[in-house]
Amino acid sequence: MTAQTNRMFKKILKRKDFFSPMEGELMRIDQVEDEVFSTRSMGDGFAIDFNGVDVKAPTDGEVIMAFPTGHAIGIKNDNMEYLIHIGMDTVELEGEGFELCVAQGDRIKQGDVIVKVDKEKILEKGKSLKSPIVFLTGEKIEVLSVGRYVKCMEKNIIKIK
Template identity: 45%
Template sequence: MFGFFKRKENEVIKDIAGPSGTTGLLPLNDQDFVMPIEGEIIPITEVEDPVFSEKMMGDGFAIIPTNGSVVSPVDGEIMNVFPTKHAIGIKSKQGYEILIHVGLETVNLKGEGFTALVKEGDQISKGTELLTFDLEYIKNSAPSTVTPVIFTNATNITVKKQGEVRQGDYGIVSAQ
């Protein structure tokens, strides 16, 4: 839909069959993923935007943030930083493509209130700060601060926690 995980022309994609037979993805365990933002986890189905709540872009969860910092949830590579800095695409070393989309309809803010700290191609580790945002500005300027965290290329994601969590917490999701 957004084209942020576009493949380069003539790029050869090698498939890896994981233990579950999921092509291209290796298992993601409790220690492979950390909470990217401090706040409250809610089910993706409760996000007030059908693109996310109906899982049109993939499965995942959402966060009602309590601070304005986003860290990498995985070890991997930055695939895309949107020009408006409201969203970042990451590819984990296990092959999962993850979209972190700060707020709803925040593309309309045209980058105001966001500071990207990484660029496309950067290698990142769990806990690396990716971007900061002015939470109060977003509360006052966008319909919602709810931040979807979407696995755009996986349907076997298990969200293991709900409610309040701290940035950097483990045991949030797994995938087989």
């Protein structure tokens, strides 16, 4: 196997190992109310209507952005960069309902808790918990089972093209 073929093979394997970062109903990105996400202006992705406590790292990688409010985390690995945005307009809560468990520059492993969420507090404030996961490096996403309830760290929820 050539070095180039070997790199491509590793990239394909790693891309398939994207786990659900949270528990909830699986959605297409265009089902999110915020046009920045639904129109794919930041990139393609998917969403989960969050119904859990923890948000976990779906892959190994490096935290390249961690909003102090805890509502959004950017992660980069060898193959891609992606953003996990918890809820809609949750930046307005100024961190209330979120416990950020990582910092920019941290190396994380798949399954590490990156944010703890008090969903009741967020819902009390009238915010939606529909949470987009957006791929910032040009990947195209196919959601495998729209409307299905997924568990945190479940695999085979999306196909990355």
